Amino acid sequence: xxxxxxxxxxxxxxxxxxxxxxxxxxxxxxxxxxxxxxxxxxxxxxxxxxxxxxxxxxxxxxxxxxxxxxxxxxxxxxxxxxxxxxxxxxxxxxxxxxxxxxxxxxxxxxxxxxxxxxxxxxxxxxxxxxxxxxxxxxxxxxxxxxxxxxxxxxxxxxxxxxxxxxxxxxxxxxxxxxxxxxxxxxxxxxxxxxxxxxx
Amino acid sequence: xxxxxxxxxxxxxxxxxxxxxxxxxxxxxxxxxxxxxxxxxxxxxxxxxxxxxxxxxxxxxxxxxxxxxxxxxxxxxxxxxxxxxxxxxxxxxxxxxxxxxxxxxxxxxxxxxxxxxxxxxxxxxxxxxxxxxxxxxxxxxxxxxxxxxxxxxxxxxxxxxxxxxxxxxxxx
Numbered sequence: 212x213x214x215x216x217x218x219x220x221x222x223x224x225x226x227x228x229x230x231x232x233x234x235x236x237x238x239x240x241x242x243x244x245x246x247x248x249x250x251x252x253x254x255x256x257x258x259x260x261x262x263x264x265x266x267x268x269x270x271x272x273x274x275x276x277x278x279x280x281x282x283x284x285x286x287x288x289x290x291x292x293x294x295x296x297x298x299x300x301x302x303x304x305x306x307x308x309x310x311x312x313x314x315x316x317x318x319x320x321x322x323x324x325x326x327x328x329x330x331x332x333x334x335x336x337x338x339x340x341x342x343x344x345x346x347x348x349x350x351x352x353x354x355x356x357x358x359x360x361x362x363x364x365x366x367x368x369x370x371x372x373x374x375x376x377x378x379x380x381x382x383x384x385x386x387x388x389x390x391x392x393x394x395x396x397x398x399x400x401x402x403x404x405x406x407x408x409x410x
Numbered sequence: 411x412x413x414x415x416x417x418x419x420x421x422x423x424x425x426x427x428x429x430x431x432x433x434x435x436x437x438x439x440x441x442x443x444x445x446x447x448x449x450x451x452x453x454x455x456x457x458x459x460x461x462x463x464x465x466x467x468x469x470x471x472x473x474x475x476x477x478x479x480x481x482x483x484x485x486x487x488x489x490x491x492x493x494x495x496x497x498x499x500x501x502x503x504x505x506x507x508x509x510x511x512x513x514x515x516x517x518x519x520x521x522x523x524x525x526x527x528x529x530x531x532x533x534x535x536x537x538x539x540x541x542x543x544x545x546x547x548x549x550x551x552x553x554x555x556x557x558x559x560x561x562x563x564x565x566x567x568x569x570x571x572x573x574x575x576x577x578x579x580x581x582x
Contacts, residue, residue, distance in 0.1 A: 215500050216431065245576045252569035256562045263558065295568055299561045306431055365500045374498045 214262075214300070215315055215361065217308030221368040228314030228364065232290070235320055239290035247288065250408070254281045255292035259299060263306075266389070273386050279353030280394045282323030283330045283346060284401075284409060289323035290316065314364050322356035330398075336406050343399030350394035351387040358383045432501035434460070435547050436493045437540050438511040439482075440533045444540070445505065446480040447495045448548065454479030460495035465509075467492075488516035511536070 220228075243251065254277075261275040282289045294316045300306040307315050326349035333345035358379040366372035401408050432455055436445030443462060447455040456477045462470040462485070470491065473481045485491060489509045496502040513529050 214431070216502055219496075219500050219502050240572075243572075243576075245573045248569050248573035248576070252566045255569065256565045259561050259565055260558060295565050299564055303557055303561055304431075361500065370498070370500070375500060378498055379500075 214297075214307035215311050215318075215364060217310045219368065220311055220314060220364055224364055224367045225310055225314060228311070228317045230313070232294070232313035232316040232320070235287070235290035235317065235324070236294055239285075239287040239292075242286070243288050243291070251285055251288045251292045254285055254289075255295045257281075258293065259296040262296070263300065263304070266385075273382055275386060275390055275393070276319060276354055276357060277350075277390065277393075278319045278323040278357060279326040279350030279390060280346070280397060282320075282325070282327035282353060283349060283394070283398055284327075285323075286327045287324055289327065290320040293320045293323065318360040318364060319357055322353040322360065325356065326350060326353040334402070334409070336402070339399060339403040342402035342409075343395040346398030346402075347391040347395035351391040354383055354387045354390055355380065432458070432495060432497060432503040433548070434493055434495045434503045434505045435544050436491075436505050436507050437536055437543060438507060438513070439536050439540075440513060440529070441486070441516060442482050442484050443491060443493065443507060444480070444482045445493060446478070446544065447475045447503070448479050449501075455495070455497065455501075458495050458497045460493060463492040463494060465490040465492075485512065486516065488512045488514065 258277050258281055261277045263274065265274050278289065278293065281292055285292055294312070297307055297312060297315050297319070298309075301309055301312060329352070330345050330349045333348075334342050359376060362372055362376035362379050365375040398409070432447060432449055434445060434447045436443050438444070447458050447460065449455055454475075454477075456475055456479055458475045458479075460473050460475065460481065462473070462483055464470050464487070470485060470487075471483045473483050475481050475495070489512075491507045491509075491512075493505045493507060494502070495504075513532055515529060
């Protein structure tokens with residue numbers, strides 16, 4: 212799960228995650244034009260809400276991450292967007308924690324940025340249908356990568372990687388599916404009616 | 411292909427709920443610590459390994475939650491107990507059970523001058539109010555609409571402040 216609570220990870224992992232997340236946030240804020248700020252705020256709010264709403268997936272209950280979609284729309288600004296969303300979740304609901312904020316931000320924002328970069332490589336304004344397909348691929352991949360990074364953070368703190376990875380990735384298979392469909396619809400629509408929002 | 415899907419589905423059934431936050435609740439029933447582990451929102455956490463620690467951090471007992479997320483473990487001393495559960499995918503929770511909840515018949519307590527009647531009464535009352543306390547505890551975790559709205563507002567406010575600062579710095 213993307214919300215690792217306090218007291219689970221070891222100190223070196225927390226510090227490394229914090230530094231990398233800070234670098235990501237700094238880069239995101241530096242590239243952020245004031246005119247794009249409302250877009251970042253909106254996606255931050257969307258992610259804040261999406262990951263608080265639990266969906267029943269068979270016997271398990273999961274929630275959407277939507278980090279892939281945020282990365283495709285925001286690029287590096289996904290870092291500050293996710294930091295704000297995760298900070299509020301930690302402060303208001305105790306999901307995640309303040310000490311692990313850096314690691315959690317990194318685990319969700321790094322796949323988001325990567326999804327954005329891959330999407331720009333695949334996207335061709337002349338072919339809106341291809342944009343939808345690329346969006347599905349990138350958002351599903353972002354969720355998978357987040358799961359693997361969560362498992363990796365646990366492994367780096369002395370947990371068994373395989374058990375954690377199997378649990379996290381398996382429970383997120385339905386999330387990957389739902390997000391792929393959702394992102395391909397949303398990004399596909401954007402690509403057709405307002406392609407400049409993605410540029 | 412179908413076989414693969416069936417395997418995947420059964421694996422999904424075996425995986426515990428992927429909710430956010432693991433919670434554990436415990437109370438004393440006689441000399442037993444009884445409680446349950448669940449995810450915020452109410453889904454039971456089955457098969458989660460847990461430990462009971464003494465007030466000084468020493469290990470008292472090890473247990474795993476049953477299919478309905480509950481556990482029961484006898485203790486031998488009247489002191490603060492810390493119940494810690496930790497699942498393999500990195501969820502963890504603790505609950506402190508104060509010594510006062512355990513019957514004074516146990517050692518390390520005050521003089522063991524409690525009649526059998528009082529002990530039975532204490533156990534009965536504890537059993538009766540347990541569901542209530544569990545409900546209160548899980549109610550605290552419930553997300554309400556106004557919390558959501560407040561969070562959304564704060565996010566827009568934060569980014570609004572950022573935009574304002576930026577626009578001031580860059581000049582009109």
